[in-house]
Every structure is written in C-alpha cells, then in structure tokens.
Amino acid sequence: xxxxxxxxxxxxxxxxxxxxxxxxxxxxxxxxxxxxxxxxxxxxxxxxxxxxxxxxxxxxxxxxxxxxxxxxxxxxxxxxxxxxxxxxxxxxxxxxxxxxxxxxxxxxxxxxxxxxxxxxxxxxxxxxxxxxxxxxxxxxxxxxxxxxxxxxxxxxxxxxxxxxxxxxxxxxxxxxxxxxxxxxxxxxxxxxxxxxxxxxxxxxxxxxxxxxxxxxxxxxxxxx
Numbered sequence: 001x002x003x004x005x006x007x008x009x010x011x012x013x014x015x016x017x018x019x020x021x022x023x024x025x026x027x028x029x030x031x032x033x034x035x036x037x038x039x040x041x042x043x044x045x046x047x048x049x050x051x052x053x054x055x056x057x058x059x060x061x062x063x064x065x066x067x068x069x070x071x072x073x074x075x076x077x078x079x080x081x082x083x084x085x086x087x088x089x090x091x092x093x094x095x096x097x098x099x100x101x102x103x104x105x106x107x108x109x110x111x112x113x114x115x116x117x118x119x120x121x122x123x124x125x126x127x128x129x130x131x132x133x134x135x136x137x138x139x140x141x142x143x144x145x146x147x148x149x150x151x152x153x154x155x156x157x158x159x160x161x162x163x164x165x166x167x168x169x170x171x172x173x174x175x176x177x178x179x180x181x182x183x184x185x186x187x188x189x190x191x192x193x194x195x196x197x198x199x200x201x202x203x204x205x206x207x208x209x210x211x212x213x214x215x216x217x218x219x220x221x222x223x224x
Contacts, residue, residue, distance in 0.1 A: 008053050008206060011067055011075035013060035017191055020098040021076060027217035064090060073199040074210055079189045080168060084131050092192040093211050099191040101170040103132060105184040108157045112181045126156030127166040136186050154178035
C-alpha cells in the first residue's frame, strides 16, 4: 500500500501581516487548527482542514528562507524581504495587496534638508536591511557604512550610532515620536505569495492548485 504524500507546508509570518492575512486564508479554504490563533501557543507547525496542507508560523524575515531552502513549499512574505535576500529559488506569482508599507530613509528632523543627500560621499546607516541600504546608496554614488540592527533603529541617530536609518514605515508615527522624518521612499511594500521553484517543477499540479485558490480568493471568489 502506497503511503500518502507528506503535506505541503505553507510558511506564514507572525504579527500584523498574519492578522491581515486571515480573511484571505479563509476565502482560499484554509482553516488551521484551533490553537493556531493562540499567539501564546508554543507550537509552530499546525494542521489545517485540508490534510494535504500544514502551516508554520515563523518570523516574517524567515519565511523567505524556509521557502528558498525547500523547508516550506509555499509562503507569504513582504516584498521588502524578497528585495533584501533576492533568493533565486523563490518565485512570487501573486501580490496579495496586504501589509502595505514602505522601505524608507529617515533622518533627524533637526538636520533634515540642510544638505542635499546627493552631495554625500559617505553615510552611516542603521538598518536591518543591509543589502537594500548598500544598493540604494551605491546607486547614488554614496558609500554606506551599515550598522546592522534588528530593532530600535529610530534610536541610532540621536545616540550618534548612525546619521540616517533605513527601515519599514507604515504610518510614520514611530519616526515622529523619535524626532525623525521620512526623507526618501526606497520602495513600496506589499505581501506576496511565494513558492519554491523546485517544488513548482516537481509538484506542479499541487502547487499550481494553491496558487489558483489564492488568486480566486483575491478576486473575491470561493475555493473550488
């Protein structure tokens, strides 16, 4: 007797994006087991109402890594993560239109506009996006010295750690509360459905069916 194939794994980001994603998951016919909604649950992998699909709940920055390396075959992550890691094993067929924000350069209000950024030859940048920051400033002929932080970037300029920051901005309220102003938008960001390219080649029907279900869910339809 042939054993049933292992379930596909859908990697989902913790936090704000997951809350926005839940209605879309429901429209796609994906209902994770009850403790998935419990943010205090110690479990990270959850069964769903479909025996061919499990979901895992990981940090947003890690979703792309799980999918790129084939630990998960499908995932949802922000375009900022795709820009930062640029994995060639990831295919992003759908813009889900959720998690809207932007990757921006921000600097202290007190010094903003005093000097044209294009006149700089070097700049210190605090960010969790070193690749994006280097690429952005290099395109302007500016050498960026990156201070890699995973959080509290807004403190860096006032404490003398960096001249500017590159970070994800949604409303700008955190920047304002810390004496910073958005000076340049590098890229607009939304969340994307991503798939592992190898999995798409080896399991085209299964992966393709899930892409179709998400596409239908975006259009407001119900899963077949």
